[in-house]
Amino acid sequence: MPQLGLLHGRAWAVLFGQLRRPPGAVCIRAVHSHSQGTRDLSPQQMVVREKILDMVVSCFKRHGAKGLDTPAFELKEMLTEKYGEDSGLIYDLKDQGGELLSLRYDLTVPFARYLAMNKVKKMKRYHVGKVWRRESPTIAQGRYREFCQCDFDIAGQFDPMIPDAECLKIVCEILSGLQLGDFLIKVNDRRILDGIFAVCGVPESKFHAICSSVDKLDKMSWKDVRHEMVAKKGLAAEVADRIGDYVQCHGGVSLVKQMFQDPRLSQNKQALEGLGDLKLLFEYLTLFGIAEKISFDLSLARGLDYYTGVIYEAVLLQTPAHAEEELLNVGSVAAGGRYDGLVGMFDPKGHNVPCVGLSIGVERIFSIVEQRMKTFGEKIRTTETQVFVATPQKNFLQERLKLIAELWDAGIKAELMYKNNPKLLTQLHYCENMGIPLVVIIGEQELKEGVIKLRSVASREEVAITRENLVAEIQKRLSES
Amino acid sequence: MPQLGLLHGRAWAVLFGQLRRPPGAVCIRAVHSHSQGTRDLSPQQMVVREKILDMVVSCFKRHGAKGLDTPAFELKEMLTEKYGEDSGLIYDLKDQGGELLSLRYDLTVPFARYLAMNKVKKMKRYHVGKVWRRESPTIAQGRYREFCQCDFDIAGQFDPMIPDAECLKIVCEILSGLQLGDFLIKVNDRRILDGIFAVCGVPESKFHAICSSVDKLDKMSWKDVRHEMVAKKGLAAEVADRIGDYVQCHGGVSLVKQMFQDPRLSQNKQALEGLGDLKLLFEYLTLFGIAEKISFDLSLARGLDYYTGVIYEAVLLQTPAHAEEELLNVGSVAAGGRYDGLVGMFDPKGHNVPCVGLSIGVERIFSIVEQRMKTFGEKIRTTETQVFVATPQKNFLQERLKLIAELWDAGIKAELMYKNNPKLLTQLHYCENMGIPLVVIIGEQELKEGVIKLRSVASREEVAITRENLVAEIQKRLSES
Numbered sequence: 001m002p003q004l005g006l007l008h009g010r011a012w013a014v015l016f017g018q019l020r021r022p023p024g025a026v027c028i029r030a031v032h033s034h035s036q037g038t039r040d041l042s043p044q045q046m047v048v049r050e051k052i053l054d055m056v057v058s059c060f061k062r063h064g065a066k067g068l069d070t071p072a073f074e075l076k077e078m079l080t081e082k083y084g085e086d087s088g089l090i091y092d093l094k095d096q097g098g099e100l101l102s103l104r105y106d107l108t109v110p111f112a113r114y115l116a117m118n119k120v121k122k123m124k125r126y127h128v129g130k131v132w133r134r135e136s137p138t139i140a141q142g143r144y145r146e147f148c149q150c151d152f153d154i155a156g157q158f159d160p161m162i163p164d165a166e167c168l169k170i171v172c173e174i175l176s177g178l179q180l181g182d183f184l185i186k187v188n189d190r191r192i193l194d195g196i197f198a199v200c201g202v203p204e205s206k207f208h209a210i211c212s213s214v215d216k217l218d219k220m221s222w223k224d225v226r227h228e229m230v231a232k233k234g235l236a237a238e239v240a241d242r243i244g245d246y247v248q249c250h251g252g253v254s255l256v257k258q259m260f261q262d263p264r265l266s267q268n269k270q271a272l273e274g275l276g277d278l279k280l281l282f283e284y285l286t287l288f289g290i291a292e293k294i295s296f297d298l299s300l301a302r303g304l305d306y307y308t309g310v311i312y313e314a315v316l317l318q319t320p321a322h323a324e325e326e327l328l329n330v331g332s333v334a335a336g337g338r339y340d341g342l343v344g345m346f347d348p349k350g351h352n353v354p355c356v357g358l359s360i361g362v363e364r365i366f367s368i369v370e371q372r373m374k375t376f377g378e379k380i381r382t383t384e385t386q387v388f389v390a391t392p393q394k395n396f397l398q399e400r401l402k403l404i405a406e407l408w409d410a411g412i413k414a415e416l417m418y419k420n421n422p423k424l425l426t427q428l429h430y431c432e433n434m435g436i437p438l439v440v441i442i443g444e445q446e447l448k449e450g451v452i453k454l455r456s457v458a459s460r461e462e463v464a465i466t467r468e469n470l471v472a473e474i475q476k477r478l479s480e481s
Numbered sequence: 482m483p484q485l486g487l488l489h490g491r492a493w494a495v496l497f498g499q500l501r502r503p504p505g506a507v508c509i510r511a512v513h514s515h516s517q518g519t520r521d522l523s524p525q526q527m528v529v530r531e532k533i534l535d536m537v538v539s540c541f542k543r544h545g546a547k548g549l550d551t552p553a554f555e556l557k558e559m560l561t562e563k564y565g566e567d568s569g570l571i572y573d574l575k576d577q578g579g580e581l582l583s584l585r586y587d588l589t590v591p592f593a594r595y596l597a598m599n600k601v602k603k604m605k606r607y608h609v610g611k612v613w614r615r616e617s618p619t620i621a622q623g624r625y626r627e628f629c630q631c632d633f634d635i636a637g638q639f640d641p642m643i644p645d646a647e648c649l650k651i652v653c654e655i656l657s658g659l660q661l662g663d664f665l666i667k668v669n670d671r672r673i674l675d676g677i678f679a680v681c682g683v684p685e686s687k688f689h690a691i692c693s694s695v696d697k698l699d700k701m702s703w704k705d706v707r708h709e710m711v712a713k714k715g716l717a718a719e720v721a722d723r724i725g726d727y728v729q730c731h732g733g734v735s736l737v738k739q740m741f742q743d744p745r746l747s748q749n750k751q752a753l754e755g756l757g758d759l760k761l762l763f764e765y766l767t768l769f770g771i772a773e774k775i776s777f778d779l780s781l782a783r784g785l786d787y788y789t790g791v792i793y794e795a796v797l798l799q800t801p802a803h804a805e806e807e808l809l810n811v812g813s814v815a816a817g818g819r820y821d822g823l824v825g826m827f828d829p830k831g832h833n834v835p836c837v838g839l840s841i842g843v844e845r846i847f848s849i850v851e852q853r854m855k856t857f858g859e860k861i862r863t864t865e866t867q868v869f870v871a872t873p874q875k876n877f878l879q880e881r882l883k884l885i886a887e888l889w890d891a892g893i894k895a896e897l898m899y900k901n902n903p904k905l906l907t908q909l910h911y912c913e914n915m916g917i918p919l920v921v922i923i924g925e926q927e928l929k930e931g932v933i934k935l936r937s938v939a940s941r942e943e944v945a946i947t948r949e950n951l952v953a954e955i956q957k958r959l960s961e962s
Contacts, residue, residue, distance in 0.1 A: 034551070034555060034598070035555060040550065040595050043549060045550075046550060047548070061864070062889060063889070064894065064895070064896035067527035068524060072553060072584075072627060073627075093572055093573070093584075094576070095575070117515070132554075146552050156899070159900050159901045162878070162899040162900075289890075382548075397643070398768055409770075415544070415545035419639065
């Protein structure tokens with residue numbers, strides 16, 4: 001597979017005509033359009049998606065995960081107070097009598113609700129499904145209001161860091177398997193962040209606000225983030241500077257050891273717990289042979305409220321293979337972490353089930369792969385048809401129908417033209433355009449002699465085969481190709 | 482595969498605990514439940530679904546269909562005036578500013594919208610996706626508010642009845658392939674029904690109302706339907722009786738010929754067109770070898786407004802294989818028809834694209850297959866794990882992690898226990914319960930000798946294999962089994 005350059009969502013949105021209606025503009029002929037921020041997926045896109053999803057799901061299954069599905073909508077109250085600042089992006093259904101419902105915002109909260117509702121104490125599950133968020137219609141930035149998520153989670157009380165390490169192994173297997181180029185997984189721990197805020201002198205009431213400022217460090221400079229902390233969130237300048245000393249650090253396991261020696265941080269119980277777990281995590285990641293893909297990054301914060309321990313985010317490293325390719329930030333392509341308190345929020349008695357999981361950012365991956373195929377001019381076959389049933393003769397529909405039924409019944413993927421008297425050239429052109437490898441041709445002469453002509457579209461070679469041997473011969477040819 | 486008896490949705494709803502909350506009852510602990518009329522799909526159910534959907538999709542692909550996906554919600558105005566009496570069942574989204582949206586009610590209307598919006602004149606596509614309907618919460622009757630549809634449609638201007646015949650062939654292939662027992666496909670034509678109404682003296686303004694009465698003939702006797710026509714819909718008794726003479730007829734191609742001779746019907750242009758097409762359809766179905774599965778049934782009406790020509794509905798024939806099985810009506814398991822006017826409703830200039838398609842009633846099929854597996858006590862494996870990595874020794878986590886990473890990297894589906902010191906018996910029991918065929922066992926002794934023990938769970942036989950040969954040996958064993 002050729003190496004890929006990383007292209008921004010914009011390029012592919014332009015490609016598929018998503019930008020014809022500028023954001024916010026009123027669509028005059030809404031009568032034949034879909035809703036803003038959503039899109040239809042063309043057969044070309046569906047082929048790419050199917051291949052990527054197959055690969056992701058087969059990795060999840062390789063790690064022993066079971067499938068699970070939950071409804072598209074949940075009781076509205078299930079989703080409240082789970083997503084922090086983003087809760088305003090939840091889609092509500094109209095009150096048509098009955099319960100108040102909302103479209104799911106992610107697959108994690110429904111999973112936690114499922115565990116609590118069914119009193120499941122232990123489960124390794126994957127879920128591929130759509131989620132909906134009322135993002136502002138900045139489709140140009142590749143954000144859609146409906147998108148696909150691929151989640152893998154391990155629920156249960158286990159010895160520390162073994163499931164967490166497996167989640168990171170899975171991210172590595174998927175990103176390597178998809179050949180997306182070089183990548184890095186940033187790792188941090190919510191307890192270390194909280195410890196840093198505490199020892200730097202952030203009042204506890206400001207932990208959340210300051211955490212969400214730190215979360216912006218992948219898009220903003222430290223100078224700007226510091227300004228936000230001090231000017232907008234009222235943090236003392238010297239407190240911000242102390243935080244700055246920490247959150248600008250990143251490195252490998254040696255940084256974990258260094259932080260253990262840190263005079264202030266080593267006094268904080270929470271931070272020590274987090275550091276202890278990270279040390280163990282690095283040990284397991286070394287055994288898995290993936291430690292060099294991992295960076296302990298103190299600036300990683302993750303937006304969602306429900307994380308309680310280790311958190312991670314995978315980013316593609318942007319070495320463009322070709323100078324002519326646009327170089328833009330593709331953002332994270334996988335993320336996740338530990339959320340030990342979420343299931344308890346759904347349990348009547350507050351019983352908890354510790355969980356750790358990951359979500360693959362397949363939408364970004366889809367657009368990268370689509371863009372790569374476009375750049376390299378790869379033609380995508382949108383059907384799997386193996387054989388086309390053709391005739392050079394008029395009034396041969398009956399024979400074609402009998403023949404194609406034989407092929408279908410033998411499990412062969414076959415098509416014909418829905419015309420009584422199609423032209424032979426039209427039929428052969430169709431095969432070339434669609435990439436159909438074989439054509440069977442039946443006519444007066446063949447019928448008389450009890451044979452069929454089998455034609456290879458690529459080489460244009462034709463051989464006559466007896467009718468009885470046709471299916472066997474086609475199957476032989478297909479198995480060889 | 483064993484033959485199956487046909488069971489009602491109730492049995493399977495009971496089985497999966499869907500009936501704990503009686504319809505209409507208020508749920509006290511809604512805080513840990515899903516919304517009414519929806520359900521989570523368990524890993525067992527997901528396995529059954531995946532197998533059935535794979536089979537359905539592979540049939541669609543065998544017939545040259547491309548995949549397509551559309552958003553879960555559409556502009557509300559797209560869905561109005563497409564579904565007749567059922568429009569009240571559409572879910573609307575709350576007006577949170579912006580467009581008015583509704584959840585899709587089927588996959589056909591979004592497909593027609595897609596064709597019009599992209600000016601596609603010709604397309605053979607399949608779509609597997611969820612749809613949502615605000616059915617009253619009579620879950621006991623197996624009706625859910627969220628359910629899966631599998632649609633195949635052929636759009637384009639072609640010679641008559643060739644695509645229509647292919648749709649019926651597909652229904653036959655799928656129902657035969659799933660081994661659901663004997664089935665029958667009822668066929669009729671909207672033009673014949675309209676012709677009957679016209680020649681019997683129904684005023685044109687009542688065609689729709691009378692058609693929806695006829696639609697009830699699969700659940701109600703003719704006596705009751707006649708009563709509804711006369712008493713509720715104000716039809717003259719003699720008109721109803723004339724209709725009765727027709728709609729109680731069903732048969733094969735000979736009935737088509739008989740209707741051609743009918744003194745009244747043969748005077749109606751629309752009816753003659755419909756009969757002409759059905760005659761041709763039967764000819765093609767004979768060539769496909771499926772004519773004996775088809776019944777021309779004048780009582781078939783189909784609810785939806787958008788059909789314009791041939792319509793069909795497949796029903797399972799209820800010969801119970803086992804006397805102890807509950808015998809209840811499973812209703813139709815596939816249906817469809819021709820809708821030549823729908824695309825034009827979305828086109829600014831009203832340009833039409835003739836379409837014909839089918840929808841497989843996979844939810845009913847899922848419950849039948851699940852019930853059958855339960856009846857026959859078939860155990861469903863919910864994971865695909867091939868190898869379990871075990872140890873009899875304490876402090877062997879590191880070795881287990883190194884070993885399992887090797888297996889994963891070789892593409893082998895493997896699991897281990899997330900414990901530092903699990904008991905060997907616990908590990909072996911897990912394999913037996915989960916149906917994992919192979920265990921690799923590593924301990925002090927094996928480590929010293931550079932070997933691994935490979936154990937077959939079924940036979941309990943163990944052999945020692947050198948570490949270097951382990952992956953190859955496992956792959957050999959797996960390919961043989």
